Amino acid sequence: MHIRLDGKTALVTASTGGIGLAIAKGLAATGAQVVINGRSEASVAKAKAELLAAAPSASVVAVVADLSNAEGVQQLIDSLPHIDILVNNAGIYGVRDFFETDDACWDEYWQTNVMSGVRLSRALAPAMQARGWGRVVFIASESARNIPADMVHYGVSKTAQLALSRGLAKRLAGSGVTVNSVLPGPTxxxxxxxxxxxxxxxxxxxxxxxxxxxxxxxxxxxxxxxxATVDEVANMVVYICSTLASATSGAALRVDGGVVDDIL
Structure with a gap:
């Protein structure tokens, strides 16, 4: 299986480390131009240097923006070239008891984990639709289906991503733009x-x-x-962003090592 994305431009949010950086490296290796994003100049510069060390011929655009609010998302949007592939990786997580999770915490998780993807998809998907090709991917979690008792707020935000992904896939049906979720497990x-x-x-x-x-x-x-390794998660994302995955849309694709105990 040979995956090439030459001529395509991919945005990977929160891509200065971990799964996000692994996805950015994987997409760069296919020939795609990659836009990396983080919240500080230092983290973005470090990630860009690491990506270019792994793929010296890669075309990399680096944008500093905090996606936890509408202003930060708009700052990112205003700095972008045209985007063919959107990987909504931005997200936060943390253990907190349900009865100690106040409205401010719920809103922080909702804005970062859900609304950043809403805002970026709303801004970028119409141009993909007009061109007749595009990929939108949400990096969710097995916690979307296996809600952690000690992170209910996080699990709810990840379940919302699955609904968002499926609904947007329906909205873009027949357009040549696919929308999917990838659900990592312990990584x-x-x-x-x-x-x-x-x-x-x-x-x-x-x-x-x-x-x-x-x-x-x-x-x-x-x-x-x-x-799992971050590269194992990235491999699924790179595939689902490719032309080879043209018949997969509206799916929730698990890279959870079989943690979720069902057959679907």
């Missing part, structure tokens, strides 16, 4: 590695083994019995 991203660093120092075990222990303790239904 050995920068955040998980940082969380496990103290344990690594204390025990001398490698990060991959500690991540596998974490998965089996907190997601024991995992079928791969380990954390």
């Amino acid at each position: 050995l991203s920068d955040g998980l590695a940082q969380m496990l660093e103290e344990e690594r120092v204390r025990t001398g075990k490698d990060i991959e083994a500690l991540a596998a222990d974490f998965v089996m303790a907190h997601r024991p239904t995992s079928l791969i019995q380990r954390a």
